Amino acid sequence: MSSNVASAVTAAVDWLPHHGFFVEAPVDAVWPFIVDWTTWVDDKRLDHVSGERGAIGEVQRLGTVNAEGVVVSSFLVETARIIPNVRLAYRILPHASDKTHVDRSEGYAIFHLYPVESRTLVTYETVARMETSSVSQEEFDATTERSEAAGQTRWNERYIPRLRMLLRDSS
Numbered sequence: 015m016s017s018n019v020a021s022a023v024t025a026a027v028d029w030l031p032h033h034g035f036f037v038e039a040p041v042d043a044v045w046p047f048i049v050d051w052t053t054w055v056d057d058k059r060l061d062h063v064s065g066e067r068g069a070i071g072e073v074q075r076l077g078t079v080n081a082e083g084v085v086v087s088s089f090l091v092e093t094a095r096i097i098p099n100v101r102l103a104y105r106i107l108p109h110a111s112d113k114t115h116v117d118r119s120e121g122y123a124i125f126h127l128y129p130v131e132s133r134t135l136v137t138y139e140t141v142a143r144m145e146t147s148s149v150s151q152e153e154f155d156a157t158t159e160r161s162e163a164a165g166q167t168r169w170n171e172r173y174i175p176r177l178r179m180l181l182r183d184s185s
Contacts, residue, residue, distance in 0.1 A: 025149060027158045030141060033137065033174075034138075037177060038178070039133070039134055040134060043134075044134045045098060045099045047177055048125045051125065054177040055173050059077040059079050060091075061074060062074055063090065068096075070094065072092065074092075075089070076088060089119055090109060091106055092107055094122065100126065101127070105121075106121045106122065123139075125137070125138050
């Protein structure tokens with residue numbers, strides 16, 4: 015038997031940004047800023063959805079905000095791992111992202127701290143898969159490439175300097 019039901023063509027990309035940088039502070043001074051990372055990654059917002067706050071299993075809505083503070087897109091994350099002064103990891107829950115063309119995303123977002131003498135090496139990476147049926151593979155690839163390049167610029171010109179400033183002001 016044949017079916018006349020057309021299946022949607024799905025475009026998929028692996029979202030794999032990685033950032034690493036040194037800060038002039040020991041790990042124990044940096045850790046509170048990792049736990050509360052939206053103080054320096056200031057175009058993101060975390061809103062509690064369920065679970066115990068600040069514990070493994072907490073689900074939060076991670077939103078991107080515009081210059082007016084309005085959430086323009088969001089998705090859900092679950093705290094997967096907390097190792098104080100070492101690692102904070104979120105599981106990106108498999109669902110459609112709000113207000114974007116992403117139908118499904120799934121993966122991890124991970125902060126890691128490495129002590130290096132009196133400094134700290136901070137790394138952040140996302141390892142995720144995103145799918146959509148609303149744009150072509152070529153368009154999804156191009157959009158992802160532009161987003162990764164813009165993200166690298168934000169990290170270098172905005173987030174990292176802001177974290178360094180907050181650490182300097184807190185000492």
